[in-house]
Amino acid sequence: MSIKHGLLALLRPEPKYGYQLRGEFETATNSTWPLNIGQVYTTLTRLERDGLVQASQAGKGDDGRALYEITEAGRAELAKWFDTPVTRESRPRDELAIKLALALAVPGIDVSAVLQRQRTSTMESMQELTRLKRLGRDGEISWLLVLESMIFSAEAEIRWLDHCEAMLSRHRRSARTSAATKDQIQSEDHKAGASQ
Amino acid sequence: MSTILDIRNLSRVHATSGQKVHALRGVDLAVASGELVAVMGPSGSGKSTLLTCAGGLDRPTSGEVLVDGNDLATLNTKAVAALRRRRIGYVFQDFNLIPALTAAENVMLPLELDGTRARTARKYAEAALTEVAIPELADRFPDHMSGGQRQRVAIARAIVGERRILLADEPTGALDSDTGEAVLQLLRDRCDQHGIAGVLVTHDARHAAWADRVVYLRDGVLVGQSGPLPEADILLETR
Numbered sequence: 001m002s003i004k005h006g007l008l009a010l011l012r013p014e015p016k017y018g019y020q021l022r023g024e025f026e027t028a029t030n031s032t033w034p035l036n037i038g039q040v041y042t043t044l045t046r047l048e049r050d051g052l053v054q055a056s057q058a059g060k061g062d063d064g065r066a067l068y069e070i071t072e073a074g075r076a077e078l079a080k081w082f083d084t085p086v087t088r089e090s091r092p093r094d095e096l097a098i099k100l101a102l103a104l105a106v107p108g109i110d111v112s113a114v115l116q117r118q119r120t121s122t123m124e125s126m127q128e129l130t131r132l133k134r135l136g137r138d139g140e141i142s143w144l145l146v147l148e149s150m151i152f153s154a155e156a157e158i159r160w161l162d163h164c165e166a167m168l169s170r171h172r173r174s175a176r177t178s179a180a181t182k183d184q185i186q187s188e189d190h191k192a193g194a195s196q
Numbered sequence: 197m198s199t200i201l202d203i204r205n206l207s208r209v210h211a212t213s214g215q216k217v218h219a220l221r222g223v224d225l226a227v228a229s230g231e232l233v234a235v236m237g238p239s240g241s242g243k244s245t246l247l248t249c250a251g252g253l254d255r256p257t258s259g260e261v262l263v264d265g266n267d268l269a270t271l272n273t274k275a276v277a278a279l280r281r282r283r284i285g286y287v288f289q290d291f292n293l294i295p296a297l298t299a300a301e302n303v304m305l306p307l308e309l310d311g312t313r314a315r316t317a318r319k320y321a322e323a324a325l326t327e328v329a330i331p332e333l334a335d336r337f338p339d340h341m342s343g344g345q346r347q348r349v350a351i352a353r354a355i356v357g358e359r360r361i362l363l364a365d366e367p368t369g370a371l372d373s374d375t376g377e378a379v380l381q382l383l384r385d386r387c388d389q390h391g392i393a394g395v396l397v398t399h400d401a402r403h404a405a406w407a408d409r410v411v412y413l414r415d416g417v418l419v420g421q422s423g424p425l426p427e428a429d430i431l432l433e434t435r
Contacts, residue, residue, distance in 0.1 A: 116412065116419055116420045117420075119412070119420070119422075120412075120420050120421070120422045121422075123401065123404065123405065123410050123422035123423075124422045124423060126401065126402075126405040127405045127406075127407070127408075127410070127422065127423050129405070130405040130406055134381075134384070134406075151402065151405070154401075154405075155401050155402045155405075158401040159401065162238070165238075166238065
């Protein structure tokens with residue numbers, strides 16, 4: 001999750017204080033990604049260093065806190081962010097895919113049980129997300145979109161697990177069939193050899 | 197919360213051309229008032245057999261199905277049919293509405309079959325259509341409705357009168373995703389607000405997620421469950 005671009009987006013309409021940015025970020029995502037105030041100020045310092053935000057001409061607040069505004073370079077960076085699709089490759093390595101691959105590669109692991117445990121767990125989060133969706137039916141549309149995004153990725157994971165299971169059972173069946181065919185051919189060869 | 201549908205150690209064996217097929221093996225499932233349970237599993241895992249046994253449309257080979265405390269096996273065919281008409285509602289993927297009857301007439305049908313007078317049945321039907329938010333379609337024929345509207349009529353028919361159990365077999369299968377969500381919302385509300393015990397068979401994880409519990413069938417056996425277990429008092433009440 002890009003905190004940097006999130007803050008730039010919130011600064012686009014008008015200059016804001018750090019604590020305001022934190023509050024608005026959490027409202028927009030309904031605290032899905034909680035931010036601490038330290039992260040906000042560290043990010044603002046980096047953004048200022050890179051020339052993407054600056055201390056506002058309007059100066060400091062009564063309590064000496066800095067008011068931040070977005071620069072032209074910041075607006076360009078933000079526009080680029082919104083214009084660029086998020087690629088699958090830019091996300092962290094998929095631990096689940098690696099786990100399943102290893103479960104298959106290492107003997108003695110019950111892959112079906114691993115699949116079912118994962119399915120149960122993912123479904124439980126999906127049930128919780130759906131419950132939140134029901135409760136938030138009339139709520140903020142930004143929050144509902146975030147929820148739907150999480151529901152869709154959970155759904156995709158479950159469909160993928162179903163697909164893995166179907167592939168595995170097909171693979172096992174064909175492995176059994178080919179083993180049986182091999183046995184049959186060997187025994188026929190043996191008979192043929194005996195009758196000669 | 198009390199258990200309305202109680203399935204105990206249910207097995208169903210189909211005998212076809214000398215071969216025995218175990219459609220269900222030792223399935224236990226208790227559904228309480230107000231609870232929605234989703235059943236998931238690949239094709240041929242026994243989902244629909246479980247639903248037809250739960251609704252008294254099919255007889256188990258062994259085990260028990262208790263509806264409101266009545267063991268279906270101890271009832272004769274006529275009594276099972278009467279229990280079905282009064283207590284159990286079905287919703288199917290293809291709606292199963294009678295095209296020659298209006299929405300209200302379709303909904304009235306189970307009540308009339310049960311001997312309710314037409315005028316009373318009509319009142320119940322109108323109330324049920326109001327509950328599914330389509331009172332204005334009472335006199336329309338199924339062919340002149342959208343898929344979502346037809347499924348609402350089918351749900352009204354399933355909940356009309358004093359039904360306690362709602363059994364739904366892929367009710368969203370023929371609907372687009374938005375209409376499907378609305379149907380799930382409706383099923384969910386029936387359970388939450390009217391204490392109906394619902395069982396939803398679906399292959400769609402997104403729809404199963406509306407349930408309180410999701411159970412998984414593989415080759416006729418329950419292999420897992422997502423969501424909270426029923427509270428202890430439910431387990432103690434009827435056993």
